[in-house]
Amino acid sequence: MKGIIKLLYKKIYNKLNYDVQKALLLNGKILSELNNNKQKIKSLDEVEFQVFSQRGEDGIIQYIINKIEIPNKIFIEFGVETYNESNTRFLLMNNNWSGLVIDGDFKNIKYIKEDFIYWKYDITAIQSFITRDNINELISCYTSQKDIGLLSVDIDGNDYWVWESINCINPRIVVCEYNSVFGPNKKVTVPYKSDFVRSKEHFSELYFGASLAAFCHLAEQKGYDFIGTSSAGVNAYFVRKDLSEPFMKYSALEGFNESANRDSKGRKGELIFLRHHERIQMINELNVFDIDTNQNVKIKDIL
Numbered sequence: 001m002k003g004i005i006k007l008l009y010k011k012i013y014n015k016l017n018y019d020v021q022k023a024l025l026l027n028g029k030i031l032s033e034l035n036n037n038k039q040k041i042k043s044l045d046e047v048e049f050q051v052f053s054q055r056g057e058d059g060i061i062q063y064i065i066n067k068i069e070i071p072n073k074i075f076i077e078f079g080v081e082t083y084n085e086s087n088t089r090f091l092l093m094n095n096n097w098s099g100l101v102i103d104g105d106f107k108n109i110k111y112i113k114e115d116f117i118y119w120k121y122d123i124t125a126i127q128s129f130i131t132r133d134n135i136n137e138l139i140s141c142y143t144s145q146k147d148i149g150l151l152s153v154d155i156d157g158n159d160y161w162v163w164e165s166i167n168c169i170n171p172r173i174v175v176c177e178y179n180s181v182f183g184p185n186k187k188v189t190v191p192y193k194s195d196f197v198r199s200k201e202h203f204s205e206l207y208f209g210a211s212l213a214a215f216c217h218l219a220e221q222k223g224y225d226f227i228g229t230s231s232a233g234v235n236a237y238f239v240r241k242d243l244s245e246p247f248m249k250y251s252a253l254e255g256f257n258e259s260a261n262r263d264s265k266g267r268k269g270e271l272i273f274l275r276h277h278e279r280i281q282m283i284n285e286l287n288v289f290d291i292d293t294n295q296n297v298k299i300k301d302i303l
Contacts, residue, residue, distance in 0.1 A: 021093070024051050028090055032062045042248065044228040044237065052089035055232040057175070061087065061150070064173055064227075064239065065095070067246040070149040075099035076139060076169070077152035078130055082111045087152040087175055087235070089117070097149065098122035100142040104129040130155055131194045132165035140168045149173060154235075157196035160189040160210035164218055174224060174238040181279045182211035183303055184256035187291035189214050203267050204282040206274075212236055213252040214291055225249050233257035233276075 028051040035047045047063040048056025073095065075088045080101045083089060091097045101123065103109055109127040117123060128138055151171040153159050159176060182188050189210035190196065198208040215236055216226045224238035227247040236255070239247060264274040264282065274282065284300035 025090075025093055027051070028058060028062075028094055031059060032066075032094070035059060035063045036066045038063070043231075045231045048231060051094075052085060053087055054085055055230050055234055057087045057230060057235055058090040060228075060230060060235075060237060061091065061173070061175070062094075064237065064247075065091075065149065068172060068239065068243045070172055072145050072148055073097040074143060074145060074148040075150040075152065076101075076142070076148065076171075077154075078102035078135075079153075079155040080112075081105070081108050083108075083115070083117075083125070087154075088150065091150070092117065092121050092123055096121070100124045100126065100139070102126045102128055102130060102138060129195075130158075130162060132158065132161045132192065133194070135162050135166055136168045139166070143169075146170045147172070150175065153177065156198040156208045157190065157201075158192055158194075160214055160218060161192045163215075163222075170240070172240050172243055174219070176215050176236050176238070177209060177234055178212040178215055178229070178236050179206075179209040180212070180233045180257070180259040180276065181206050181283070182214075182288070183280075184211075184253045185213055186211055186302055187214040187217045188288040188302065189291070191287060191289045191296055202283055202286065203269070204264050204279075206264055206279050207283045207286055211252075212256050216252040216255075217291060226252070226255055228255045229257045231257055232261070233259035234261070 031049045044060050047059045049059035050056055051058045075091055075097055077088045080086050080103050083101055088099055106127050109125050112125040124142055146169050148169050148171050150173040152175045153163050154177040198205055201207050219226055219238045223241050225241055225244040227237050227239055228250055229236045258276040262273040264272055264279055266272045280303060286299055287296040288299055290297050290302055
């Protein structure tokens with residue numbers, strides 16, 4: 001009897017979830033059309049909206065893809081967890097792109113494969129802990145197409161080192177989560193560690209990823225222009241230089257936004273809600289890799 005009730009509950013939940021997502025999609029379509037009518041904007045803030053993304057990423061991505069030509073509508077996103085909140089789900093469902101998503105947790109990938117999107121849309125989900133040594137193989141096993149539409153990097157750790165290592169694709173758009181705790185000026189990242197896990201490296205979970213300046217430096221080396229960040233101070237957006245004419249270009253300092261998130265934790269794992277200027281003190285004894293000097297330095301000595 002309990003099994004029947006559980007199955008019935010699951011069917012009702014899935015139906016409600018599906019109906020909610022249809023409503024969200026319709027709203028997103030309307031907002032996308034409004035964005036498409038905007039020719040020149042001063043900031044990406046003007047086109048933000050959220051359907052499945054963490055903040056305003058859905059709107060920004062829709063704006064970008066409607067300003068440049070994208071012949072191969074393929075995305076790759078890693079660090080997706082259950083994929084309910086992501087940068088590419090709206091692309092998948094609204095624009096009928098195809099894509100690869102990767103996460104290190106088996107349960108997350110199982111969840112994605114049991115979601116209705118897995119049979120209704122062209123998406124491939126792979127379970128793997130991403131390193132700079134395996135990322136090209138993971139991508140190459142999915143596609144041989146180099147000129148894909150979008151790459152989204154968000155693994156809360158070796159993000160800089162992984163993007164630096166990727167050479168099997170040449171995406172037209174790259175979205176990277178940056179760590180605003182590291183500030184707008186210094187080109188720093190956590191030192192590479194193949195088994196880096198944000199929650200294990202420091203109890204505060206403030207020690208991860210790279211600064212915006214570091215990503216802008218890497219983007220320039222890879223042939224991308226920096227066109228801004230989300231107003232919530234989470235993601236940075238880069239467009240390949242051969243396609244970036246429609247967009248304003250910024251330095252890291254000009255485009256920097258502080259993170260609005262207050263998800264810092266105390267020693268017992270409890271949320272302590274530190275504001276932006278308070279966060280750096282929690283991790284100032286830890287090391288970061290200074291890209292300018294090519295060496296590890298203590299955070300308190302450089303930031």
